Structure formats: C-alpha cells, structure tokens
Amino acid sequence: MTPSTDSLDAIEAIVIGASAGGIEALNHILPALPANFRPAVLVVVHVRSEPPSLLPALFSARCQLPVVEPDDKDEIAGGTIYVAPPGYHMLVEPDCTIALSVDPPVRFSRPSVDVLFESAALCFADTLLGIVLSGANDDGARGLVAISRAGGRCWVQDPDTAVANAMPLGAIARGGVHDILTLDVMTARLARLAAGTRREPG
Template sequence: MSASPQAVVIGSSAGALEALSRILSVLPATFILPVIAVVHLPPDKRSILAELLQARCAVRVREAEDKEPITPGTIYFAPPDYHLLVEMDRSLSLSSDEPVLFSRPSIDVLFESAADAYGCGLLGVVLTGANHDGARGLNAIVEGGGSAIVQDPDSAFAPAMPQAAIEACPNARVLSVDAIASYLQEIGRS
C-alpha cells in the first residue's frame, strides 16, 4: 500500500448506501483527503445520495460540479447520468459520453482518470455491486503505482463487483466495510 495517499476514489453499485454510510460516517471532520465516488444511479431522477450521506457525516459531502477544483476533506459524488473524471490539474469534470459497461457514471472512467492525475498517490476502493465496472479501473490504479482495497465479497450485498475487482487485482487488500472505514480514518489524519 502507498504510505500516503493524496486522494481516495470509491466505486459502488447495488447495496452502496449501507456500505458508504458505514465507511464515511466514521470519518472525522478533520479528515484531510478528498474522496471522489461513483455510485450507479438511475439516470432519470435527481439524486439525494449526497444529502443523505451529509446527514450522517462530519466531512463535507456534495455532488460534483463540472470544472470544480478538488478540495481536501470533501467527499464528491458523480451526478446521475454523467461520467465523473479527474483532470490532470486535479479538478473534476463531467462527461455525457456513452455508458461504459452499461453505466453512466462509470467507475472505470473515474478510476482511470484519477490514476492518470494522482499516480502513486491514489487509493482505489471497490465496494458492493452487481456488475464488473471498476475492475479495469482498479487495475489502472495499481499499474500507476496506487493502492487498491476491495470489500470482502462475502460481506457485500452484491458480490459480483468486488469479486471482479479481486480477479483483476489479485494483490488488492480485501477488507470488511468496517476495516475499510478504520483504514481511511488512519490515512486521513491531519
């Protein structure tokens, strides 16, 4: 694992709210890393995910906006029906390009762009989900020198996504949701 990640990216799908709540709600207000996340959501409805999680979190939670600079200690979520990317200047951008693995937003798109921007300073986390989105992107993070954590498929609401990530990145750390939360608390101390 990289000794000092500069950013965390998280991908999740089916069962995301429970897993994300358990992980993000324990982060202290002093958490210093930016967290950028994609959750597969219906494309035709406004998301209240950021609002739901903000009510449970001490860290600032918001839906990402196009051309927004990434701020430490903030959790960003992709809006429905837009890919979320990290630009080389470490700002966020939104794209309406075609879905990837039937998903927009796509976890792979976020992870691959963040790997380019952060290199060895990136930690990628794949949580519960019902497809293979995120596996290719997690591999890109590892190939770029970053670190990978995958939720233990046995503890996932939908194990297909974590299982695919483990197959793509056999050296990823496989942890329970609570262990992921503890690890993030540890690396995000000021």
C-alpha cells in the first residue's frame, strides 16, 4: 500500500462499493457530503434483486445532495448520488453516461462493484476515486486495481472498523489500495471536495 499524499482537487467522480454492513457505513459518509459537493457519486450496494429499492429514499432523507436511482443512458452530473437499482449492473459508458445491464452476476452479485469500478476507470481515469466499504466477499478488489492502474485514487474502510471485513481485506490483499481509513477520516477528506475548497497535500 502506498499512502496518499496527492491532492484530490482533480477528482470528478467517486465510486463506492459495499455489501454487508455497508448501509451503515454509507449512512455515515453520504449525509456528511456538503450541498456544494463537486464530484458525482456512484454507489453499488449488494441488495436483493427484487425492486423497488428502499436505498434512494433512505439516503435522500438524510443527505444534502440529490439521491437518484438512475435510468439507462442518464448523464452523470456532479453533486449527485447515483444508487444502482436492484437486479442491474450499473456501468459508466465511454461518453460518461450511465448504462444498466442484466448481464450475469459477477462474484455472485448484480449489481457488481467490480463492474462499476472497472467501467468508471475507463471513463474517468486519474479523476476517479474508488472506495470499498464493509462487505462479506471480495467484490471490488479487482475494480480497485483497475482504478489504480488508470491513475485514480483508491481507499478502503479500515477492516478493524467494518461490520464485515472481507471486502476491505480482499481489496488490500489484491493491491492498488492507497489509503486505509476510518469512516470519520473519509468523511473529513471528502468534505474538502466541496466547490471552492482545496485539500492540502498530505
């Protein structure tokens, strides 16, 4: 692991993956994002495949940013939280729009964290931040490697603070992770991505 000392000023999009225990982690992070938050946020949580998902309403009630369940071909807008709908992979197309797919599950999951991360890395490259939170399998580990290779930044939740530590541990073991952070440190760093603010190196 290489600790991050780079500025996050260039980040245009953030992709977040979570599974068991991840909703609690997201309820810690997402409501802390300020109303003038600049990047788009795309979230995959392993949920039951039957719609409707209760997550957009759950997060909307607490968040300052708009929270949406996207439709296929939606344009990605900064300052918006996109939550993958149940039963669909959520991808980022080369033109940086959202695509929804019913391709087979990946790592037993649809939506898949890896699918989102890998497709977003192709679009956003070094302007992407990937985050893996609490979860019970290793979905997201391969995707973080893709983000790192594209020049993006990669964070994982400190496994000692995760309800289920398999996803953070899997990502760390696979390589490509720049920072292992508690949720409080994550939220403090992310808050600096509001419009007109700058993160001091280190």
